[in-house]
Amino acid sequence: MSTESNSTARPVKRFRIGFLSMLQIMLVVVIFLAVNFLSSQLYRPFDLSQDLDFTLSPSTSRYLSSEVVSEREDRIEMTVVFRADAPYYSRIRPIAEEYSRLSKGKIKLRFVDPIRANDLAETLAAEYGIVFQQDLVIIDARSSEERETSTEKQVSPHVNIVKFEDMVVYKTDANNQRRVVGFLGEDAIRAGLVGAIEGKPRKMWVLSDKSDLNAEGSGAWSVLSANLISQNILPERVPLAGVEQIPDDVNCIAIIAPTYDLTPEEMKLLEDFWNRPRSSFLITTGTKDVPARLRAFLRGNGITPQHDRVLAVKSGAIQTAVTSRFTSGVEFTRDLWEKNTLLEGSTQSLDVREGDNALLTKGITPLLLLESWPTFWGETNFPADQVEFDEREDNPGPVALAAAVIRGAPNDEQLAKEVSKMIVISNTGFLEPKHAQPQNLDFLASCANWLVGRDELVGEGPRSLRLYKLPILKPQVSFINRVNLLFLPGFALLIGAIVWSSRRS
CATH class of the missing domain: 3.40.30.10 (Glutaredoxin)
Structure with missing residues (x-):
């Protein structure tokens, strides 16, 4: 019976099996080539460095x-x-x-x-x-x-x-030798790219005859100018006295730490500039009160610098370095929302009239950008031997420290590009080199780009890759050399001798 079953068995279809095997191999090769081609065209690199040194901001x-x-x-x-x-x-x-x-x-x-x-x-x-x-x-x-x-x-x-x-x-060391301490590859390439695309930098006038801004090359001016130049914004120190008309190619006017008041003619010049489309102001207050005419101009646009000093008392000591928080809601500071920062130096509080109907009917919209922690308040009696919050005279915390003003109709597609903008920051000390902090510089860069109509460059900016040199004393160098030249080779020889001895036995 087994003989009959063997004789009736169906013949093996070798051609069919071979064809299917070849087809499978060809499909595997095609899939392999397709995967490799797609991976070469569509891929996502990952930055595995500890500080994400190769990830763009x-x-x-x-x-x-x-x-x-x-x-x-x-x-x-x-x-x-x-x-x-x-x-x-x-x-x-x-x-x-x-x-x-x-x-x-x-x-x-x-x-x-x-x-x-x-x-x-x-x-x-x-x-x-x-x-x-x-x-x-x-x-x-x-x-x-x-x-x-x-x-x-x-x-x-x-x-x-x-x-x-x-x-x-x-950085110049003690031996008067220059050495590299930081790398700004992303920042430099971005500045070059923006400059090449735009062809010429945006222009900002910094009024030199109304403030105590330090001379070029030192202090706040060096930080301010370096920050603006890296955004392809050209800052020019210009005295306002004698200017009959502000040129059309000036995108923004900066008044840094105003000390001297404007004349009626100069104030009229700035008001005319503010009333024209796409104008902008960057104003920071200093150690002194804002001059009367400039203060009245700001008050008319919904921001009033207060006659106070923002501070707190901690463990019986007066704290004038103001811990503050970026508020949420304004789009150009999105990367900084709810983040903390520190404003050192002299800081005043601001009265920001958000939601004021009288201003809204004029097309003026004030917006809060930065406020202090609740433990800080605006002290109106400073300096004094003893500082204590007085609810009758002082301004309770949290107090406003920076605000924006939009004049026009930003929600109208046809008129959105014609609006005028203003930034008021109640501190200038953050521009000092010893006080400069990354989040404050990002805030300044975002404000500058927003003011000149370059919204695509706002937000957290490039970071400098800091390079550190590990100081090693001569005895430590000698010890490291002995370890590398004597101990490690000797240890390897000892392990080899133990292995050789064990095999001989």
């Missing part, structure tokens, strides 16, 4: 995905001319790649080693009129028409050269 990411970059007809050429063995090549390369990735192809990136690709480097030097004395990044944001008609690229305002010295922070 929220404001930079927001700018690269904004209409300013994404809706450009022509791509931006970014050429990183760095030696492959340069100390910071491993840092600038991933940052530049992130710029290209987040721009979704609008930034065409290429890397050139001027030593290995000498011919290409010479071509770039002749093309852009530069000399490769240091590593640099070339950002070319010209339109296709300008590329065809231009013969000298170096004179185009849409071509920016970001040099290595613009990317690092130097």
Whole structure:
């Protein structure tokens, strides 16, 4: 019976099995190639460094995905001319790649080693009129028409050269030697990119004859100017006396720590500027009360600087460094909502009339941006031997420390770009180099960009990569050398001898 069953068994279809096997192999190969192709086109890199050193800041990411970059007809050429063995090549390369990735192809990136690709480097030097004395990044944001008609690229305002010295922070040590203590690759490239796209910086007048703002190159002016320049905003120290009309290309007027009052003619000049479309003011108060005419102007727009000093008493000691909190609700400070900061120096409180119907009917909208902790109050009797809150005279906390004013119709699509804006900060000490803090500088940069109509650059900005040098004494160096040259090799020989002895036995 078994013989019959064997004789009637169906023949093995070897061709069919072979065909199915080949088909499976081909499908596996196709899937493998498809996965590799898709992964090369659609991928998401992850920054695994401890401090996220290669992750771009929220404001930079927001700018690269904004209409300013994404809706450009022509791509931006970014050429990183760095030696492959340069100390910071491993840092600038991933940052530049992130710029290209987040721009979704609008930034065409290429890397050139001027030593290995000498011919290409010479071509770039002749093309852009530069000399490769240091590593640099070339950002070319010209339109296709300008590329065809231009013969000298170096004179185009849409071509920016970001040099290595613009990317690092130097510090002079005790031996009068300069050494690198920080790296600002993202910040420098972003400033160059914004400058290349816009062609020329936005202009801000800083009134030099109305305040005690320190001379250029020191103090608050150095922090203010460096912060504005990194946002492609050109600050100019200008005396208002003698000015007959504010030029149309001035985007903003800054009055920092006003000490001297304006004349009626000067006040009329500022009011005319405020009443024209797209005008803006940046005002910070100082150690003295705001002059009368300027104070009246601010009060008419819903913000009144108070005659007080913001402070608190802790363990019997007067605390004038004001712990404060960024309020939520205003879009251009979203990255800072509910975060704390510290304002050092002299701080006044502000009376911000939010929701005032009389102001709203005039198209004036005051908005609170920053307020103190509830433990701080506005002391009207300062300085004094003893400070104590008096509810009859003092201003109870939390008190307003910074506010914005919008004049116009920001919710109307046709008129939103015509509104005028103002920022009032009741402290100038935060601009001092010894008091400068990242969150305050981000706040200042966001305010400046919002005032000049560049909303896509507001928010948390780039961070400086701080470099630290570990001090090691000569005896410690000698001990480390002995460990590396004697103890470790001796320990390895001992382990080898033990293994050899165990095998012999």
